[in-house]
Amino acid sequence: DTGVSQDPRHKITKRGQNVTFRCDPISEHNRLYWYRQTLGQGPEFLTYFQNEAQLEKSRLLSDRFSAERPKGSFSTLEIQRTEQGDSAMYLCASSLPRIGANVLTFGAGSRLTVL
Amino acid sequence: DAKTTQPTSMDCAEGRAANLPCNHSTISGNEYVYWYRQIHSQGPQYIIHGLKNNETNEMASLIITEDRKSSTLILPHATLRDTAVYYCIVRSAFGNEKLTFGTGTRLTIIP
Numbered sequence: 001d002t003g004v005s006q007d008p009r010h011k012i013t014k015r016g017q018n019v020t021f022r023c024d025p026i027s028e029h030n031r032l033y034w035y036r037q038t039l040g041q042g043p044e045f046l047t048y049f050q051n052e053a054q055l056e057k058s059r060l061l062s063d064r065f066s067a068e069r070p071k072g073s074f075s076t077l078e079i080q081r082t083e084q085g086d087s088a089m090y091l092c093a094s095s096l097p098r099i100g101a102n103v104l105t106f107g108a109g110s111r112l113t114v115l
Numbered sequence: 116d117a118k119t120t121q122p123t124s125m126d127c128a129e130g131r132a133a134n135l136p137c138n139h140s141t142i143s144g145n146e147y148v149y150w151y152r153q154i155h156s157q158g159p160q161y162i163i164h165g166l167k168n169n170e171t172n173e174m175a176s177l178i179i180t181e182d183r184k185s186s187t188l189i190l191p192h193a194t195l196r197d198t199a200v201y202y203c204i205v206r207s208a209f210g211n212e213k214l215t216f217g218t219g220t221r222l223t224i225i226p
Binding site (some may be wrong): 040041048100102103114 | 147149156157158159160161164166200202204208209213214215216217218219
C-alpha cells in the first residue's frame, strides 16, 4: 500500500503561468477529492470524482481551474494563468464508496508558490 | 452538515492524556463525528470516527455524549509527535460526500 501520491511536492511559478498537479489514489479507491489549504486555515473542498465522473465542484473552483480523471485512476488539477492568491497547498484524497462512514486518505500535498 | 466548535489551541504535558473537546450541538441523527489531525506540512490523517457509541482504536478514544451534541477525543499518553492541528468534523452518512474542515485545535505537547 503506497498510499495517496501527489506530484510535484513543491512548485514555484511566476504569475500568469499554468501549473498542473497529479494525484495517484490508493488503487482500489474509486473516489478522489481535491482540497486547497491556505496558511492557518483548514482544507477547503474543491471537487470530487467517482471513477471518471466529476460529481461535485465547489464555487472555489474558478474557470481557471480544471480537474480531470480520465480513466478513473489518477487525476490532474490544472491552474491556468496563475495568480498570487492561488498560492496554497493542494491536497488530494481518496476513499472507497461506502454508505455511512466514509474515511478519506490524504496525500502529502503539493505546495504552490506564485511569485 | 452540522457545524463544529473547537478551542483554538491547547497544551498538554508529554505522557499525560490529551482531551480535545468538540461541540456539535446541531448534529442530526444520521451524522457521524470524524477526527483528523494534521502534522505540520503533511496531509490530514484520519484518527477515528463514531456515530453514537464511544469508540477506541490504536490511536485514540472518542467519547460522544448521550445527546450527541458534543464529543471528546482522547489521546491516552501524548507524545511530542502528537503535536498537530486536530479537526473535528461532522458529516452525513448519506448524500453529501465531502468532509468540511474548520480551523481545528492546535495541540502542543510540552516536554
